[in-house]
Amino acid sequence: MSGWVLSLLLLCSWSLSDLVVDACTCVPIHPQDAFCNSDIVIRAKVVGKKLMKDGPFGTMRYTVKQMKMYRGFEKMPHVQYIYTEASESLCGVKLEVNKYQYMITGRVYDGKVYTGLCNLNEKWDQLTLAQRKGLNHRYNQGCGCKIKPCYYLPCFVTSKNECLWTDMLSNFGLSGSQSKYFACIQQKEGYCSWYRSWAPPDKTIINATDP
Known part of the structure; x- marks a missing residue:
């Protein structure tokens, strides 16, 4: 399961x-x-x-x-x-x-x-390193954001505090990359975007429609 x-x-x-x-x-x-x-x-x-x-x-x-x-x-x-x-x-x-x-x-x-x-x-032992980091601090930082599921195209974010979750398009949310490696975090400008928590020191931030 x-x-x-x-x-x-x-x-x-x-x-x-x-x-x-x-x-x-x-x-x-x-x-x-x-x-x-x-x-x-x-x-x-x-x-x-x-x-x-x-x-x-x-x-x-x-x-x-x-x-x-x-x-x-x-x-x-x-x-x-x-x-x-x-x-x-x-x-x-x-x-x-x-x-x-x-x-x-x-x-x-x-x-x-x-x-x-x-x-x-x-x-x-089935959690990824990014998921474990999320439990420690990343997820809590994103509790003010809203993760919006996308079940079929087209789909869009409708407010600045939303991140578009597209794992369901390929595998119905099961072991998708956004579930495995990303957290939706609020940035200084007030916008929420996906953060790849296992990324190298540059702490890559991607926009609301990626990955």
Whole structure:
């Protein structure tokens, strides 16, 4: 599962009366938007799990060992548990125990951290160097910018704080170069543009329609 094609916009629906459960559906989201729209962003290893009885299908509680927090200090400085729906059809996410370190994003409700398939949850060793740098500082610098998806041509930016995201034109947002290597950063003039964070010391800045 690739976390880059998943978004924070939950489009699941279900009906207890009819016992009909729709499959979880998520729209593409750039990792910077996933970062900026999350209450909590951490690097952690899952060390345990327990199926809780609450909810119609139960809730999975993962016990995590937090390695580093990138976002959410003011809400919860240390995360011990991550909650998600037990059912994948309700966008519950499955994390492996004592195997990988993950980059996990989520929202805080009633003092608990919740995540799901439409959040950004990725194995740490599958992140690019640019994405790791983005978590440390680049993405936070761009939270005032808006990343505008382009699904078909022509498409244009309509305000100075927008960056045009074109990964979907070739591969529907999956492993695209803008997701892998770029952050949308506000410049001194007030305009937002793509910044290639792994670039050499000249810190190449490209315009809103590139790459």
